Amino acid sequence: MVDIWHEVEIEAKPEAVYKALTEQNDLSNWWTRRVKAEPKTGTASEFGFEGGRSFIKTKITKLDPGKQVYWDIVGAGAPDWTNTHVFWELSPTEKGSGTPHPM
Numbered sequence: 001m002v003d004i005w006h007e008v009e010i011e012a013k014p015e016a017v018y019k020a021l022t023e024q025n026d027l028s029n030w031w032t033r034r035v036k037a038e039p040k041t042g043t044a045s046e047f048g049f050e051g052g053r054s055f056i057k058t059k060i061t062k063l064d065p066g067k068q069v070y071w072d073i074v075g076a077g078a079p080d081w082t083n084t085h086v087f088w089e090l091s092p093t094e095k096g097s098g099t100p101h102p103m
Helices: 014-022 024-030
Strands: 034-036 044-049 054-064 068-076 085-089
Touching: 014 024, 014 068, 024 034, 054 085
Parallel strands: none
Antiparallel strands: 034 044, 044 054, 054 068, 068 085
8 A cells, every 4th residue: 555645834832733633622623523532542533524424433553642643544434544544743843843644
């Protein structure tokens, strides 16, 4: 499978971006309103889209507060997502945080 990399600079501290990637309420503010998530390694998270007709289920495999978030995609409405991995590596920049991550 081909890796896809994105690098995004966000005007926020890495700790704030980390919270947006791990906390249920914060995730629902930027990705989808239908979120079940707990910021704890080994837990499952669920994200619903299109009124519940599509979904992504993840397992949180690594958390390093303010630095890294790793998900394994264990189920998805889009078959190409299943058995893939998403991770964010957060680092401070002049304007806030750099968040390079492959998908």
